Amino acid sequence: MRIFRPGLVLALTFFAFTAAAVDEPAPLRGYSAAAARAERDWETRFRAIPDTRNLHDYMQRLSARPHHVGSAYDKDNAEWILARFRSWGLDAKIESFDVLFPTPRERAVELLRPARFVARLQEPAVAVDPTSSQQTEQLPTYNAYSRDGDVTGRLVYVNYGVPEDYEQLDRLGISVKGAIVIARYGASWRGIKPKVAAEHGAIGCLIYSDPKEDGYSQGEVFPKGPYRPPDGVQRGSVMDMPVYPGDPLTPGVGATPGATRLKLEEAKTITRIPVLPISYADAQPLLAALSGPVAPAPWRGALPITYHVGPGPAEVHLKVKSNWDIRRLYNVIFTIPGSTYPDEWIIRGNHHDAWVNGADDPVSGANVLMEEARGLAELLKQGWKPKRTIVYCVWDGEEEGLLGSTEWAEEHAEDLRRHAAVYINSDANSRGFLSMSGSHTLEKFMNGVARDITDPEKNISVWKRLQAHEIAEASNKQEVRNRSDLRLGALGSGSDYTAFLDHLGVASLNLSYGGEDGGGIYHSIYDDFYWYTHFDDTTFVYGRALAQTIGTAVLRLSDAEVLPYEFNDFSETVGRYVQEIEKLARDRRQQALDRNRQIDDGVFTAIADPQRTYVPPQRQPVPPFLNFAPLENGLAALTRTAERYEKALSRAAADGGSALARASLREINAKLVETERMLTLPDGLPGRPWFKHQIYAPGFYTGYGVKTIPAVREAIEQNQWKEAEEQIVRVGKVLENIGETIDAAAGGLENAANRP
């Protein structure tokens, strides 16, 4: 495949007569010229292998029956995947853990007054969809790790149930104390909703899918279209994952048979109040029975009712009782030992378990991983010998709380801290644009890979297409046009990279395609083979593209002489985060000043409608100015070393990379692997020591949503000014420390270049 690059065209204009100039491929970061030629050849061979027919067949097999963790078909799938890997000649095994996994025994949602209504809590089978009728094997609609409870109370509608929504309720003079709240899905990860509700005194929580975000307002509903039908329910975990993911009973250690386990009542990540998810068909009678203030305009969904906040008169009975069993999960793992640097591991994962049939989530990613595995096996047969060790992982128990990946990462923490260079994750895959998130030390690397993959719908690279998309969306189009790299998104949580990145400090990527197809079958029985092959990447061409993308990345990482981390993009990105946080502090100060001024001037009282309850906000302490110098100094040190490293690598790669042959690559690579580890601190983030990374974390009050430089940012958001200043010092030191490690790697390269 030829990729159009303006620079290359220019070169051709002048050197068209030298055949070498025409055939010479673009250099590869971390490769000598000769190694790059060989590498490009292997990569081209690899990309020819993935086959859409296989992706189709794997999906059909894996999603044929419900396969949640602990189910018969979950184990069956793991064994089938193991057998496939072995049949391709790969050294695969199953690694099991025994984890707490509650499944519902009793569930009830009833409206007691002003009228009686019993929620159905059941997704009906659809005639055209063969697997939707497998009721005996389907997990009921529920939120895993909801505590048991049997509560009755007045209902209050809390919009998305995020902290700002409760501020709005305060203005309306409405308390949820002793009430059952009903929140809609969206705006935060679902586990945040019961957590914040409990903090405000609620005794129960319902979460429903509003058709505005997830139903007919988006498009025709299943089976006529891909969107959520009236009785469709989003299952999901409500474990307090921002505290720690994985088995609630074994935080920080692998849930092996002999592991020390907490008692159930000691587990911090189980909700404080009972929670159930419901469909919009079940939610409508409850919401319609509310009175009280009309919901603020942004709170209104697409149901054909007037949305009121309550409280009451609707009174609701909510009951949840689970079997709190320990169940076995089955991770499937294979390893390809490295030929040159066996102690540097490139790890790749995708989960295989689903809430029900899970054709989209996760099989549309798991089938891609399998097809990559088959491709690697093919290359091995053709004589390919990766320099680094490659570890492929098909995780179990992701849906409940990243169980399989977290327990495995905790169990192998010591080895992983020593050896893991990069973790590449995928999950559900769709049709459209490449989505790239991850560690910004891999930003330039990942851009290079994306330039080499052809979009299956357009005769251009997926990089070019993504750039076009970002130009079209951007407010500052010139910035996108002029920057050599497209930006990686920062990783929060929500898939299996979490333990690697956040707990262990392993540079990570999360990759997928999407943006052209929508749908509303997430975590429902309708996420199945029928749905996927009618409404998503129906020809599996984007599944193939993802296998080509990730396979290329795995090859390029495992064969490089110097691991292709890059620190200029990283330091520039951290600089943006620092600026954001400084602006956040300034804005919060200004907002507090301004709000206090309005309170003092009687503005809120003057504008309040006396016919409506309105509680003016209270005066707030004005945030002080913070000393950001330690962060700025740390950033300056990082920026300087990033530039030094880049110069050193350029020099080492000059003249076809002759200096690389002289370099102590083992030591340099070891330093490079260490860099991401330097971004962690052993005692982690304030109040949640499991999360050790100081640049990325899922937000304590957003869940999946990322908070960058989280210790500082969240302290500011929560008005913890003293803590913010302390964390600024800690993070500043972290930036200095990674700078020192980068310096060491740069020194290694410089030495090689200086030697004759």
Next chain:
Amino acid sequence: MRIFRPGLVLALTFFAFTAAAVDEPAPLRGYSAAAARAERDWETRFRAIPDTRNLHDYMQRLSARPHHVGSAYDKDNAEWILARFRSWGLDAKIESFDVLFPTPRERAVELLRPARFVARLQEPAVAVDPTSSQQTEQLPTYNAYSRDGDVTGRLVYVNYGVPEDYEQLDRLGISVKGAIVIARYGASWRGIKPKVAAEHGAIGCLIYSDPKEDGYSQGEVFPKGPYRPPDGVQRGSVMDMPVYPGDPLTPGVGATPGATRLKLEEAKTITRIPVLPISYADAQPLLAALSGPVAPAPWRGALPITYHVGPGPAEVHLKVKSNWDIRRLYNVIFTIPGSTYPDEWIIRGNHHDAWVNGADDPVSGANVLMEEARGLAELLKQGWKPKRTIVYCVWDGEEEGLLGSTEWAEEHAEDLRRHAAVYINSDANSRGFLSMSGSHTLEKFMNGVARDITDPEKNISVWKRLQAHEIAEASNKQEVRNRSDLRLGALGSGSDYTAFLDHLGVASLNLSYGGEDGGGIYHSIYDDFYWYTHFDDTTFVYGRALAQTIGTAVLRLSDAEVLPYEFNDFSETVGRYVQEIEKLARDRRQQALDRNRQIDDGVFTAIADPQRTYVPPQRQPVPPFLNFAPLENGLAALTRTAERYEKALSRAAADGGSALARASLREINAKLVETERMLTLPDGLPGRPWFKHQIYAPGFYTGYGVKTIPAVREAIEQNQWKEAEEQIVRVGKVLENIGETIDAAAGGLENAANRP
């Protein structure tokens, strides 16, 4: 009434021992100290008069039966108002005009396929609401001045039906040629929708009220709450009023019995295609029968369906036939001759006709006008003698196209151009904050009035409450806090000030209270006494506040020695408009450049989903840089004279205003009256000569929505670059001309101050 003012408190701190300092009221613009004392006394007496019981009773009487123009009760109301005025001793009369007023004879909306559905086109009576059952007198649901038509075609949903919506349809590859469009109310005045649809080749137009903007999404529907019920319909005129309002057959002249009339087919303001308004109950089956692309997210309303754009498969039959009758309308007018300046007129108006019972629109304003009239009559009996002539007008035929006010203004154009100083309008009134729009030469005056009116719900002035509201809403709160005057909104169209301001150049104000009560009965049978007394200003205290506000304004204008125009606020406001327009030109240039760049780079093609129709935009000519210097120079001249005038008036008002006694006030006032006239040009705006004002006009493609400096702004918006440059020159000259007139007034005041 005492108004809290920080400055006054400061004064009290130092001078509390001098009784004079305590009792001396704030000076009044255009008044000597002695005259101000007398004036404040009359105003205080006036404000004690308006009585909520009377407002209640007038409303009950006027809205007791349907009273559209041409109906029996419309004439009956006019005669009853006339009798009231005369009973109070006022010199009142009826002035009639004979106007074209179509009423429907046949109406049909039918879905022919894919299923058959016949629209009801009828608002049902509601048991608790006594007047809702007066069906024999109610006008059917229709859009007046829709041409007759009987068409069948495929349906296309066009969102609000404004020009940008058709650009979006172009991108989707959808044409409305030969189709019937269905647009929702909102985003533009209704008459724009059939106009733009016809420009794009549609053969018919339906307009419906979506529950998102006007129905259950806003709040509980009538009769449980104030919002539009499923079968409620918004009647309304679709006359092309941005071309000219008033009788379509007599543009520019009064529709007297002997006036020369156009033939019906010559009238430019009748729609080119048939139009009918429908309820959301009638719209839902039509919208649900559409397929084609799912409507873009901002196009989706609150009906429980997936909104598609079409075209078809829905096929619709639309039929409208009207009786095209000439009907008589009845304006009620009284005059109080001025004692000192009888040739300077202060005019005040509100219409009395309604679409049906119209308790809110217009009776909640008409009753206020009546109570003001009673108050003025009381003062006259007590010996008050206004210096200027006061003319009170109760208009007929406003709803159909400002018929009564336009014909009267056209008939009396010569006198009005000579004598009219200020026109003050009101229309429907509600509960909440003062709403002030109008000529910015009256901004400072109106702020002064608002400071003297007490809000009936809060113990503060309506000015203070409005300021609090604007501080709360503003992005730049300091600007609102620091500016001595709250800004007047600019006037577009939609009520009876239009002929005065836009055609004749009479400085105008439009005033009301609102913002605390919502509702969805606009132009329906449910806008009636039951609704208003259950859901709006139920105790009529804001009706009383409006009578106090406008009555105070009328007194203060009619008694002033120097008319209280002010030109600094005006020139500052025009300066803002000039900046807006320069930014508009820059932005449009940048947008065109950027879009062309994206087209050249293939961005639109690269991001398009091949499974969906997408038509990339065409390359556009890049707008040139424009020469704004003539506008800037005109503005500079205006600004200079505004400052000169302000200094001159301050000097004349010094020492209790002794210089005023020596001034040639008649000449100075005549110059001041002339200023707003200087803002008009005899040949009006490009393509619509009836609209002569060069600062304010209803937008050609927005309808009621204002376009400031319209000739320049609309030329830029429509890419008429040559025309834009020509209009910049014309408007620049207009600003110079008003500057010269202000200079003359300033000179008169300076002469008086310089004389001993």
